[in-house]
Amino acid sequence: MGLKLEDYTGSGTFAHGIHPPGHKNLSQDEPVRVMPTPDTVVLSLHQNIGGPCEPLVKPRQTVAWGEIIGKGTSFVSTTLHASVPGIVQRPVRMTLANGRHMDTLPIKTEGEIPSGRGLWDEIFGGNWPVTGLDAYEPARISLAINEGGLVGLGGAAFPTHVKIAPSDKKPIHTLIVNGCECEPYLTSDYRLMVEAPWPIITGALLAGRSVGAKRIVIGVEDNKAPAIAALKRAAEGTGIKVAVVKTKYPQGSEKHLIQAVIKRQVPLGGLPSDVGVAMSNVGTMAAVARAVIYKKPLTHRVISVTGGGIVNPSNVLAPIGVSFGALVDFCGGLTPDAARMIAGGPMMGFAFSNPGTPVTKGTSGLTVMTRDEVKAGEETACIRCGKCVDVCPMNLVPTKIAMASRHQDIALSRRYNIMACFECGSCAYTCPAHIPLVQLIRAGKARVAVADRS
Amino acid sequence: MNVDDEKNKSAGGLKSSNLVQAWLVLVLAVGFGVSLAGVQLMLGPVIEGNKLNETLEKVPELVLGNLLAAKMAGENQTLEIVPRQVTVEKPGRNKFYSVYEARYQGDLKGWVVKTKGQGYADTIELLLGLSPDLHTITGLFVLDQKETPGLGNKIITDAWRSQFVDAPADRSLVVIKTGASRPGEIDAVTGATISSKSVTAMINTTVGDLRKPLTTGPSSAGKGGKNNG
Amino acid sequence: MKPIDEILPTAPVIHVSPSPHLVQTASSTRRMMVDVLIALVPVVAMSLFVFRGYALFQLAVCLGGCLLAELVFVKMRGRPSTLKDGSAIVTGIILAMSLPGTAPWYVGTIAAFVAIGIGKIIFGGMGMNLFNPAMVGRAFVMISFAGALAASGFEDVRSAVDAISQATPMNAYKINGVVTPLTHLFWGTTNGSLGETSALACLLGGLYLVIRRTASWEIPAGLIAAVLVLGGVADLAGPADGWTVLHHILGGSLLFGAFFIATDPVTSPLTPTGKFIFGAGTGMLIMVLRLFSGYPEGVMFAVLFMNALTPLINRWSIPTPFGGK
Amino acid sequence: MADLPTATERFINGILPENPVYRQLLGLCPTLAVTNSLKAAITMAGAVGFVLLCANVITSLIRNLLKPHLRIVVFTLTIATFVTIADRFLAAYLYQMSKTLGPYIPLIIVNCIIICRCEVCASKQSPLVAATDAVGQSLGFGIALSSIAAIREILGTGALLGLRIMPASWPDWVIMVLPPGAFLTFGLLLGTVNWITARRGGKKTA
Known part of the structure; x- marks a missing residue:
């Protein structure tokens, strides 16, 4: 099987990998629901790979929705915004889902922001131009992304402005937008591609322009036919191609998607830019479009709340900093046999136990597994089966x-x-x-x- | 222990002197050398005798057979044994055989040939007794072998070796697995066909090689090599 | 307090652990052992059909011996019983299948104890052994009691079964130059060790293992390829005495060894390349032993020798990582 | 000096607590090579004992005259001399045995037990202590060799010292008289000795 795409030499897959049961049916047909604004959000000062940010606000200070409250301390670091309007509380040290202890800024909600469909339209609705983007200078795009506080929304949370920055040293020829959601259970990117393909396309065009890519391709696995159709429709006339790749874990890994699409291997310890590729997640592209065109920062994201341990598995649009406990409550609570809460998917996600743990920019989902699912087999001696x-x-x-x-x-x-x-x-x-x-x-x-x- | 300490103190001077050290080693070396020479002088002939005897004491038995050899030993008679070396020219190389001529009161009673060849595990060394006219094999003794214990090394048993006594030497012996009945057939040792075949093949080759040098007499044997006897 | 697992699930009990949180529960070490047992069914059935009581007797001796040895030795080490993992059963059956039916009871028993004790437990139990346990046991009795094994087992004239009284095809050829017809080798109506006679049964079981991915295809492929090449060369170079490369493949314990012995995961390399090298090396050694050594058959020694090389092969065949040079 | 073992201690230590083979793992070459029959093992142990005794006594006598850096040379010289003497005697009076033992008698020269005893005991203590030490170590070596040889000979040939002691139906375990048998027997005996020592040690501390 090949990609059947002109100019793309990849075979649509990579060597090895596994086929774990997807469990995507739990939430894949649930349209994204908008969560009511919670009473408090807790914003970690460290939301991304790289340096933490420095708080710019004092306790008891009133902040508006989207106001800058933290500033990046280094190049690989980005801005933090208030995801709800309200009053800043005293900083608290908390344990994040990934096990790191971090200073966080709690914000007590005070004030109104759009809710329900209104919020969805505010973030993903509206007019997403696919032409006339030449008006945006590459350097300005990268700057706007940094000001928007964007990080990779696929899970790794690498500051986007670093990836999407124009570079003379390593010319980029291809921008690959990662629409592969290979983790079992998770469906947040899938829902976004189905429900809001337009900002993704616009964002991809902007990011492609910023890095100077000649080609833009969106890689989506072949088990997401509706998403492929939606993206193809939205991308018509833009030159963006949709590469249908094989459903396999870990297809969403940067290096493996590059291999599947353009058949190039990123050198060990290297970055996609070493083979002339920039890569970003579909959700990030939508945020790029919003940050560049409307100058709006990243304050909300789509999160899959799913797994056998959740009463009503759903996809939720929630403010960053909301606690996982609030997400669970919004989705009907835990079933009696829930046994493990995982930030992210079951393959690479982090298990945590405190329901007060806050969602960060990189949180793509909450998977709650049941007692039977996590029952680990007894460890026996390695028989070197290979x-x-x-x-x-x-x-x-x-x-x-x-x-x-x-x-x-x-x-x-x-x-x-x-x-x-x-x-x-x-x-x-x-x-x-x-x-x-x-x-x-x-x-x-x-x-x-x-x-x-x- | 105190005595030792005092000795050490007094020896301290000796220990640090290089000259004393040199003399010590020299004296030791000479002392050891002399004692070794003495041992060699005393035991050398005995050892040489042992080596020769190992072969020679088998000769009567191999030429005359056990009974006759025992009788001769009982009557205190001995065979005259003349060792010689026979060289056989083969394509590309020469092969040497140690041959012992056994004579009794001047009459040629038979030959004993020392021969070696590749067995299953390592080289096998044989003594082969032959009648004067080289028509029959009169005896077989295995001098040295390292065949598999319990299998291949059964070639040293009397039972197996006795098959060769009085076997015809003027045609090739054949190894068969079981039930040798005709003359010239040899039963293989169970589970050690290779060892059995090696020994038999060595005998066939040796007899073939020596037929001409031995039957044409000692004078003509010199044609192939010099007579060392 | 009861352990968490025993509390009735009336309320969520959250516990944490490192990723991945999803495990393939269908595959387990036991399941792999069961696969091997299933694959052995045609071989065992064929041996029971050809050798009847002899096969049954040898199976009982070896199986009993291996289980008893496992029980005793594991107890001596003060470890919990490992009988359930099935590896002793597999060793027992493979051992029985690699012995001739006529071997006396003490041969099977000693082989079983040596296989489990010296072949496996002494190295630290399952997964730690350097050599294939069944082959260690067989090598021990093969050297010790050569008379009672392949070398003369077939000479038992008191045997009631016709097949038993003939020489094994490999011996018949090596010693007397007699060539057994290919059809006999294929169906297995010849003398030999219990499991090795029928090429068909070995192929059936072997294919099952390969399809289930319990045994990797690289090892038998490498082995048979090497035998094909070397056997083919020998065919072209040597005198046409009727023993062709096909006889080499179907005769003796080659297929049994290729599918059931060489593929033992513990004692073979880890990577696909390593496995192929291992298979090819075993095949080459088998042919060298068959053609040039005193033994009519070389599978056992070839496998044991390559077992010793396995750590080295593992070292040679460290794969280049994705994106590496 | 005062804390060096006495003659009695040296003697007892050599037999089991510091057995050269089982506890110190010295002299393994002859241990593995000549233990396929008890007779060969005893002869070997005797030869080693003779060389060890002579070397120990001579080393002890000259210990006060010897500079440390010359000692290995002198040890080797002494040992080589007595090994040659032993070898010649065997060839003269036990010709068949000398053929069986083959190169292993000359190889006593590099047997580490002897160098070790010269170094550890003889070069520090009086001739009397050195002599008892030599006897003790030789006995220990003899016991080790004989135990391995007895097991191998009985299992491998059904006989001991050439006398058949197993019933006629005993199937000879041929592998036991081959080199692999030496490794197996030695390994298992070594394991047993360690196991017993560990158990006794465990009880003491408990």
């Missing part, structure tokens, strides 16, 4: 790395390229001996990183 080798999308030997890591053998784990692992979890999913491979490798990576520093 199934983990067969599925590793990075072409590594996970069991060797994990064992080297278990025995704290840094040299051996380096020889097996431990740092190339991006913890997608394919190996641990497949392992018949139920060895916690990812956990071991993660510990090993930390150890190697420490050794590298000293």
